[in-house]
Each structure stands twice: as C-alpha cells, then as structure tokens.
Amino acid sequence: xIKKFQDTIAEEIEKxxxxxxxxxxxxxxxxxYTLAMGGKRIRPLLVMMGCDLFGGKTDDAIAPxxxxxxxxxxxxxxxxxxxxxxxRRNKVTVHSKWNTPTAILSGDVMMVKAxxxxxxxxxxxxxxxxxxxxxxxxxxxxxxGQQWDVNYEQLHRISIPQYFKMIELKTAVLLATCLKIGxxxxxxxxxxxxxxxxxxxxxxxxxxxxxxxxxxxxDEEKFGKQKGGDILSNKKTFLLLKAMDIAxxxxxxxxxxxxWMTLPPTPELRSQPSLSARLSGERGAKDAAEKIEAVTRIYxxxxxxxxxxxxxxSYHTKAVESFExxxxxxxxxxxxxxxxxxxxxxxx
Amino acid sequence: xIKKFQDTIAEEIEKxxxxxxxxxxxxxxxxxYTLAMGGKRIRPLLVMMGCDLFGGKTDDAIAPxxxxxxxxxxxxxxxxxxxxxxxRRNKVTVHSKWNTPTAILSGDVMMVKAxxxxxxxxxxxxxxxxxxxxxxxxxxxxxxGQQWDVNYEQLHRISIPQYFKMIELKTAVLLATCLKIGxxxxxxxxxxxxxxxxxxxxxxxxxxxxxxxxxxxxDEEKFGKQKGGDILSNKKTFLLLKAMDIAxxxxxxxxxxxxWMTLPPTPELRSQPSLSARLSGERGAKDAAEKIEAVTRIYxxxxxxxxxxxxxxSYHTKAVESFExxxxxxxxxxxxxxxxxxxxxxxx
Numbered sequence: 001x002i003k004k005f006q007d008t009i010a011e012e013i014e015k016x017x018x019x020x021x022x023x024x025x026x027x028x029x030x031x032x033y034t035l036a037m038g039g040k041r042i043r044p045l046l047v048m049m050g051c052d053l054f055g056g057k058t059d060d061a062i063a064p065x066x067x068x069x070x071x072x073x074x075x076x077x078x079x080x081x082x083x084x085x086x087x088r089r090n091k092v093t094v095h096s097k098w099n100t101p102t103a104i105l106s107g108d109v110m111m112v113k114a115x116x117x118x119x120x121x122x123x124x125x126x127x128x129x130x131x132x133x134x135x136x137x138x139x140x141x142x143x144x145g146q147q148w149d150v151n152y153e154q155l156h157r158i159s160i161p162q163y164f165k166m167i168e169l170k171t172a173v174l175l176a177t178c179l180k181i182g183x184x185x186x187x188x189x190x191x192x193x194x195x196x197x198x199x200x201x202x203x204x205x206x207x208x209x210x211x212x213x214x215x216x217x218x219d220e221e222k223f224g225k226q227k228g229g230d231i232l233s234n235k236k237t238f239l240l241l242k243a244m245d246i247a248x249x250x251x252x253x254x255x256x257x258x259x260w261m262t263l264p265p266t267p268e269l270r271s272q273p274s275l276s277a278r279l280s281g282e283r284g285a286k287d288a289a290e291k292i293e294a295v296t297r298i299y300x301x302x303x304x305x306x307x308x309x310x311x312x313x314s315y316h317t318k319a320v321e322s323f324e325x326x327x328x329x330x331x332x333x334x335x336x337x338x339x340x341x342x343x344x345x346x347x348x
Numbered sequence: 349x350i351k352k353f354q355d356t357i358a359e360e361i362e363k364x365x366x367x368x369x370x371x372x373x374x375x376x377x378x379x380x381y382t383l384a385m386g387g388k389r390i391r392p393l394l395v396m397m398g399c400d401l402f403g404g405k406t407d408d409a410i411a412p413x414x415x416x417x418x419x420x421x422x423x424x425x426x427x428x429x430x431x432x433x434x435x436r437r438n439k440v441t442v443h444s445k446w447n448t449p450t451a452i453l454s455g456d457v458m459m460v461k462a463x464x465x466x467x468x469x470x471x472x473x474x475x476x477x478x479x480x481x482x483x484x485x486x487x488x489x490x491x492x493g494q495q496w497d498v499n500y501e502q503l504h505r506i507s508i509p510q511y512f513k514m515i516e517l518k519t520a521v522l523l524a525t526c527l528k529i530g531x532x533x534x535x536x537x538x539x540x541x542x543x544x545x546x547x548x549x550x551x552x553x554x555x556x557x558x559x560x561x562x563x564x565x566x567d568e569e570k571f572g573k574q575k576g577g578d579i580l581s582n583k584k585t586f587l588l589l590k591a592m593d594i595a596x597x598x599x600x601x602x603x604x605x606x607x608w609m610t611l612p613p614t615p616e617l618r619s620q621p622s623l624s625a626r627l628s629g630e631r632g633a634k635d636a637a638e639k640i641e642a643v644t645r646i647y648x649x650x651x652x653x654x655x656x657x658x659x660x661x662s663y664h665t666k667a668v669e670s671f672e673x674x675x676x677x678x679x680x681x682x683x684x685x686x687x688x689x690x691x692x693x694x695x696x
Binding site: 027100104108125140147 | 372374375426429430448449450452453455456457459460461463464467473476477480481484487488491492494495496498499
C-alpha cells in the first residue's frame with residue numbers, strides 16, 4: 001500500500017516537473033531542481049494515507065498531496081536563504097546555485113503552484129473549503145514558526161515551552177495538516193479530523209525531538225549523517241535547553257557548558273557529508289571533535305538522553321491516544337500507526 | 349461612488365491592520381507597516397468598481413479587494429529585496445528597516461493572508477472557483493514578470509516586444525485581474541469578464557508607458573517626483589528601447605546614446621525626494637543633470653515623446669474597444685471609463 005502510494009507520488013512529481021519546463025528558466029528550473037532533490041516525501045504520503053484511512057478515493061488526494069510537497073519545498077528554499085545554508089540534502093541550495101532573487105521568486109511561485117494544485121482537486125465545495133482553510137492556517141503557522149526560529153537564533157537562551165511552540169509551528173503543524181487534509185478528502189467527520197490532526201501534531205513534535213537526539217546519540221553509519229552538527233552550530237535543541245536548565249543549579253556545569261557555547265557556531269558543517277573534509281586543518285577538526293565530546297559528556301552527566309527519550313515517549317503516547325479516538329477499524333489504523341512508528345525509529 | 353469605495357477600503361484596511369497586531373511582531377509589524385504606507389490603493393478600488401459595474405453587491409467584493417491589495421504589497425516587499433531598494437513611497441523599505449529574512453517571511457505571510465481573505469468572501473462555489481483560478485493565474489504571471497525584469501536587468505539590450513510582455517506580466521495583469529475578479533463577483537458572464545480583463549490589461553500597459561514618459565517629460569511640481577530617475581538608472585523603459593531602435597540606423601546617435609548608457613547606473617536616486625540632496629557633491633549633481641539633459645536631447649531628436657504618446661493612445665484605444673463590448677449600460681460604464689482616463693492623465 002505504502003509502496004504503491006510512494007510510486008504514485010514519484011510519478012506525479014515527475015509529471016509535474018515536465019509540466020513546469022517553462023520559461024523563464026531562471027524561475028522554473030529551481031522548482032524542478034528542488035522537486036528532483038527528492039527527500040522522503042513523507043508529507044504527500046501522509047495526505048494519501050490520511051485519505052485511505054477513511055476509505056476515500058486516493059486519486060482525489062493526489063493533487064493536494066503534490067500541493068503540500070510544493071509548499072514544503074517552498075519553505076525549504078526560503079528558509080535556506082534566511083539560514084545562509086549552502087547545502088540541502090547534500091545538494092547546493094537554490095540561492096547558492098542561482099542567486100537570492102531567483103530563490104525568493106521561485107519560492108513564491110512554488111507557493112502559488114501549491115494553491116493551484118489544491119484547486120485542481122475536483123473536491124465537493126464543502127470539502128474543498130475545509131481543505132483550503134486548513135491549508136491556509138497551516139501556511140500562516142509555518143511562517144510564524146520560522147520567524148520564531150529566526151528570532152530565537154539571536155537570543156542567548158529560550159525556554160523549553162518556547163522551543164516546543166516553535167517546533168510545533170515550524171514542523172509538526174505541516175505533518176498534522178497533511179493527515180487532516182487527507183482525512184477530509186477521505187470523508188472524515190469533524191471530530192475524527194481533529195483527532196487525526198492532534199495525532200499528526202504530537203507525532204511531529206516527537207519526530208523533531210528524535211531528530212535532536214540522533215544528532216548527538218545517533219548511529220552515524222545507519223543515518224549517514226555526521227554527528228554533533230547541532231552542538232557545533234550551538235543550535236538550541238531540546239537537549240541543549242534541557243542541559244542548560246539542569247546546569248542552572250550547578251555552577252560548575254553551567255560554566256563548562258557556557259564556555260563551549262561561547263565558541264563561534266560553525267553551522268555550515270551541519271549539512272556536510274564529511275566533517276573532517278570541511279575543516280580547514282587538523283587543528284579545526286581537533287577543536288570540533290573536542291567540543292562535541294565535551295558537550296556530549298555534559299549531556300551524559302545530566303542524563304539528557306533518557307530525559308529526551310521520555311519526552312519523545314510522552315508525545316508519542318499523546319499522539320496514540322488521539323489516534324485511538326479516531327472512528328476507524330483497527331486494521332485500517334495499523335498501516336498508519338506502523339508507518340509513524342517506523343518514522344520515529346527512522347526505519348523508513 | 350468612488351469616494352465611498354475608497355473610504356470603505358481605507359476602513360477595512362485599518363480593521364485588518366488591527367486584526368494583524370499579532371506575535372511575532374517581527375512577522376506582523378512589517379505587514380501593518382506596509383499597509384499603512386498607503387499608496388493610491390487603485391487595485392482594491394478596481395475590484396469594487398468591477399463588481400459595481402455589473403450591479404453586484406459591493407460588500408461581497410470587500411474581502412477580495414483586500415486580498416489583491418495584500419498580494420500587491422507582498423510583491424512590493426519581495427521586489428524591493430531583489431532590487432536592493434532603500435525607499436518605497438518615500439519610506440524605508442521593509443528589508444532595510446528590519447532585515448532580509450523578515451522581509452521574505454512577512455512577504456510570504458502577506459501572500460497566504462491574501463488567500464485567506466479570498467476565502468473569507470462568502471461567494472457561491474462556482475464564482476469562488478473562478479475567482480481563485482483567476483487569482484492563481486495572475487499570481488504566477490506577476491512572478492514571471494518580475495523574473496523577466498530581473499533577467500533583463502542583466503542584458504545590455506532587450507527588444508520592444510520583450511519589454512511589452514514584461515510590463516504586461518509584471519503590472520498590467522494584476523490591474524486586469526482586479527477588474528475581472530470584481531466583475532465575476534458582480535455576476536459578469538464569461539465574455540464580459542474576458543472583455544473587462546482585456547480593458548484592464550491594455551489600460552495597465554498604457555499606464556506603465558505613461559509612467560515611463562512622465563519620468564522624462566512630466567511636470568515635476570505636479571507629480572512631486574524628480575525627473576530623469578529612469579535615465580540615471582539606465583532603466584530599460586519604452587523611451588530608451590525605442591531610442592536605441594532608432595539610433596541603430598544612425599551611427600552618431602548610437603554612439604552618443606551608448607556613451608551615456610555606459611555610465612554606471614545610480615538607481616538609488618530614483619526614489620529620493622530630492623536629487624541634489626543625495627548627490628555627494630556639486631560635481632555629481634552636475635554630472636547627473638548633464639546626463640538627463642543629454643539623453644532627453646537624444647529623445648527629442650528621435651521624436652520619442654510623440655512616438656510614446658501614440659503608443660499610449662493605441663493601447664488606450666484597444667482598451668476602450670474591449671470595454672465597449674461589455675454588455676452594461678453606458679451610464680454604468682462612464683464611472684469606470686472616467687476613472688481610468690483620470691488615472692492615465694494622473695489626475696487621481
């Protein structure tokens with residue numbers, strides 16, 4: 001089932017890409033380039049699965065599924081400008097490959113195209129209105145989340161509730177909306193749509209926490225990603241904020257952590273395939289490794305791994321509780337539940 | 349009638365602005381700042397007038413009217429980043445007052461808000477679908493127009509048809525769409541909606557040509573704008589492109605014009621209230637005045653003023669021809685026709 005949906009999505013994105021072979025090339029090539037980058041395409045898949053969960057015709061969900069993927073890609077292109085990110089999914093970002101005006105404009109067009117795709121779905125008016133309204137609310141929230149993220153970058157410290165609100169807006173709301181859009185297309189009632197949204201939202205938060213955790217405690221070989229990037233870039237992850245909280249009542253720990261955090265961030269290391277290859281010399285590599293080791297030691301001392309895992313479980317449990325309320329057969333539910341569990345374990 | 353619409357629009361924008369007093373301030377303040385800049389708010393007015401022309405309830409057109417104004421402001425904020433413009437309507441641009449990430453994001457939110465406002469209009473489904481579809485097509489075209497403009501900035505020369513296509517997409521299509529959206533809400537049929545669109549499009553092109561003309565031949569006191577800004581910034585206006593065309597068969601004129609065009613552009617002069625105040629010294633002011641004078645002399649020699657006026661008349665005539673086909677009483681038509689004529693004469 002999932003494989004079938006994934007194949008459909010890949011085919012449809014390919015078709016869309018051909019359709020977007022238009023002039024001016026500077027506007028449309030970056031869109032096709034971004035679409036071709038791939039990624040896991042989890043968001044359109046969630047639209048399809050949300051629709052299927054309620055026994056809807058998944059063909060009706062294809063155009064909206066493409067819409068959320070385009071919207072997601074729009075956010076990536078604009079976020080990369082704001083973050084000065086040179087790489088994304090190991091490929092050169094749009095504003096680096098072309099330039100900032102082109103990245104702004106092709107991002108803008110992606111957003112409009114997302115709306116155009118939503119309109120392409122031949123949904124009954126009342127369903128279409130709901131889908132559009134949910135999509136609009138999501139789009140606003142994602143922008144708000146990104147703005148909080150940009151704001152928080154400038155702050156020395158933020159609270160853990162601030163962090164949760166930010167990742168909810170920036171990451172979780174889109175995942176929740178994908179499921180809800182699918183559910184609405186599939187014919188879900190108001191209550192079911194609300195519960196599936198809550199399920200998606202809390203799963204999304206758990207997913208982001210897992211992401212924070214894997215950066216420090218992940219299996220490098222398994223995830224193909226250099227560890228410690230968040231530490232090197234002084235990124236305000238749940239792990240760091242929690243460690244800061246704990247350190248606030250321990251003078252030694254506080255000084256130790258703050259000392260490492262005063263080192264200038266090296267954000268460009270995050271998206272690199274090989275850490276050492278990027279460092280200018282032996283000394284840089286040694287410094288970086290030392291920082292990662294030292295901060296990890298603080299995390300270990302403060303029991304951050306366990307605390308984060310408990311937090312992940314707590315959000316996962318909340319998610320499942322909402323999902324249980326959804327009025328659909330256990331058999332139907334299993335597909336989505338297994339998929340999100342696999343996502344959390346990063347087995348997909 | 350027009351005054352009543354203008355008052356309604358001003359009130360509704362004020363209400364919207366209050367509604368948008370939200371956190372994060374970095375995201376919403378720039379939107380309210382942009383809305384407060386004012387401008388002539390011609391676009392929302394055209395939506396209202398388009399609706400009224402067909403005897404529609406203009407209350408139904410308010411939300412879509414705000415939507416086009418927000419969309420227009422979104423394009424201004426993003427365009428100003430791309431153009432490195434320090435000022436807009438004599439006020440500091442968003443990216444200069446805040447920063448580029450904030451300008452990108454608040455522009456993005458403006459676009460989403462535009463869609464949200466469209467959805468707020470409680471239109472019958474078939475009208476809403478048409479309005480949304482027309483709006484989407486317009487949004488894509490405006491982005492394409494801006495990309496062509498960005499591309500053409502890099503070229504030494506573009507053809508006159510390329511110029512017309514660019515201003516059609518970048519400027520005229522939005523004006524045409526405003527009228528068409530209003531017409532659809534007012535109950536216009538397909539043929540009438542098409543004709544009103546053509547009327548708006550050709551009026552928009554005439555309007556842009558007039559803008560080009562006034563920069564060189566306008567009455568400074570009347571328009572409160574320093575003349576010659578386009579000449580100083582080497583902007584590829586209709587006047588310059590036509591002069592280049594004519595000069596291509598006149599070696600002396602060609603060399604003279606090219607010599608002036610090789611001077612570095614001084615785009616920041618364009619939006620300044622006082623030219624001389626911006627120039628670093630006597631010498632700069634003298635050079636600028638000399639360039640404006642010399643290029644104007646070339647234009648005079650090549651009869652550019654008359655040629656441009658003929659072109660404006662030709663587009664205006666085309667516009668009026670389409671308008672005549674619209675199946676509405678002459679009395680009703682007069683309001684809109686008088687308004688666009690006033691616009692062209694810059695009396696409004």
